[in-house]
Amino acid sequence: MTPRRLSSCFHPSSRPPALGGSAWSVSEKYILACDSVSLLVKPHYYDFFTRGLMPVHHYWPIRNDDKCKSIKFAVDWGNSHKQKAQGIGKAASDFIQEELKMEYVYDYMFHLLNEYAKLLTFKPIRPRKAVELCAETMACQAEGLQKKFFMESMENGPSYTSQCTMPNPYDPPSLHAILKRKENSIKQVELWEKNFWDNQNKHT
Numbered sequence: 620m621t622p623r624r625l626s627s628c629f630h631p632s633s634r635p636p637a638l639g640g641s642a643w644s645v646s647e648k649y650i651l652a653c654d655s656v657s658l659l660v661k662p663h664y665y666d667f668f669t670r671g672l673m674p675v676h677h678y679w680p681i682r683n684d685d686k687c688k689s690i691k692f693a694v695d696w697g698n699s700h701k702q703k704a705q706g707i708g709k710a711a712s713d714f715i716q717e718e719l720k721m722e723y724v725y726d727y728m729f730h731l732l733n734e735y736a737k738l739l740t741f742k743p744i745r746p747r748k749a750v751e752l753c754a755e756t757m758a759c760q761a762e763g764l765q766k767k768f769f770m771e772s773m774e775n776g777p778s779y780t781s782q783c784t785m786p787n788p789y790d791p792p793s794l795h796a797i798l799k800r801k802e803n804s805i806k807q808v809e810l811w812e813k814n815f816w817d818n819q820n821k822h823t
Contacts, residue, residue: 667731678711
């Protein structure tokens with residue numbers, strides 16, 4: 620986490636919504652970790668943890684077809700439901716801190732690279748001009764919290780425990796139930812938003 624991203628957590632006017640773009644978002648996890656409500660548009664590209672997030676529990680969903688009005692409603696809702704909004708921010712922050720511990724990330728990387736390796740049709744070799752980067756090259760230039768996070772993520776030696784085992788995939792009924800819950804949560808927000816703007820239009 621860079622100092623710039625760290626500072627955005629402590630300045631209320633600097634908390635941006637995570638709006639979708641044309642590529643994977645490196646900043647989404649930092650926004651979620653800021654302990655405030657994150658406004659997320661349904662992504663076109665998913666990070667490895669994104670599908671574990673639940674609308675209205677970990678974040679506030681923003682409509683993709685009318686972002687400005689959707690953000691306006693989200694802000695008004697948060698201002699009038701401060702305790703619930705704080706609960707959403709806390710749930711997201713807890714998710715990032717508990718579910719994205721470096722040991723879990725390294726386990727994920729281990730399984731991911733092993734599965735990709737099974738698809739290779741050639742034996743990879745190290746290029747002759749490749750240069751190895753040691754941990755000191757990356758961490759020594761950092762300062763403050765950035766250096767602290769670098770040091771926490773550094774592996775000092777082989778693990779004394781084996782990597783985690785991948786859980787079995789969801790059975791179809793369980794997967795359907797999770798997807799349905801997400802869909803219903805988003806539809807509920809869209810209904811609240813529609814009622815909000817209908818009432819606004821009646822008074823104009």
